[in-house]
Amino acid sequence: MVHMSERVESDVVIERNVRERLSKVIDPELGKSITELGMIVGIEAVPRDIIDAGKPVVDVTVRVELTVAGCPLTQQIIDAINDAVTSYPAATLVPHIAVGSMSEQKLTQLVDDLKEARRRNPFNKPGIKTKIFAIASGKGGVGKSSVSANLAATFAALGYDTAAIDADIYGFSLPTLLGAHGQPTNLNGMLMPVTAWGVKTMSIGMFAGADRAILWRGPRLHRSLEQFLSDVWWGEPDVLVIDLAPGTGDMALAVAQTLPNAELVVVTTPQPSASDVAVRSGLVALQVPMKVRGVIENMSWYDHHGERLTIFGEGGGARVSQQLTRALRYDVPLLMQIPLETELRQSGEAGHPVVLDEHGKLADHDLAHRFEQLARTLMQ
Structure with a gap:
């Protein structure tokens, strides 16, 4: 008993x-x-x-x-x-x-405790483990945002706690490319990022009125980035991908000043008109404490019935790599070449990163393998 x-x-x-x-x-x-x-x-x-x-x-x-x-x-x-x-x-x-x-009182106390633990920008404190990659380009239309979305999705599929910030305030597109169509949850002034395909995402495009023309200048752009960093609960992710606006304007400088531990990845296409401008986005590293990790060449070729067509010319990524290596005096490698594929555009418009299968796992095709190798190289 x-x-x-x-x-x-x-x-x-x-x-x-x-x-x-x-x-x-x-x-x-x-x-x-x-x-x-x-x-x-x-x-x-x-x-x-x-x-x-x-x-x-x-x-x-x-x-x-x-x-x-x-x-x-x-x-x-x-x-x-x-x-x-x-x-x-x-x-x-x-x-x-x-x-x-x-209760309102308990929630307020919880949010206050979380904010106190963060102490403003959580990605710029000693001992932070997060690796930060800012994806840049000299001009628009080279596929920078598509690279950002698929790279972030690849990191998440590999098991990394992944965050992504759409810092292209005027031309935001990460919500569409990642299928992150919800709005951030507001916990008494602290925002929860929207998660899609395992990626915690924040973009100005998730807020009401974002479809209107945005006419912000330097100080307000800088403040928007600070809010994305300090007013959003990111936890402590393994990797943060930032989709920069094209060129070397206010937002690129704001990222460099706010996140000096970020590494720049420059996206270009093969033709000289794009690669020459792309070099300038990498030369930002001469003025701010940022390292250029490497170059990605997009739209490198198009496979047509077994024939490889170089529609936009050849060698743009290699030229950017060589010029930045000489100017910065350290190795800036050509990390990856991406072929021109209609699936990349179609899947992005559908909110499904092309590197993932329907279950959110890495797909078994050449493009997914290329992004997987890129992600592993960046995290070494």
């Missing part, structure tokens, strides 16, 4: 162990444990008087408070809690999950 004191002690042990398991459940937006965030407000274990497969059966009620009512990731969190509870080895636990939302 089990004494009542032993049974109560057993219940307490189960509740403690369940809490320990729930501490491994991570909020998908905030990137922190749901217990650390104060989302678990109660756990109660009530044993039944039956045995199942040699193990006692216990009803476990878990009371959860989400950060906002109607959170779009509610079911994902509930499923993770169910998995954590039912994986308990010593007993058969039957979960009952009661879902509520935090």
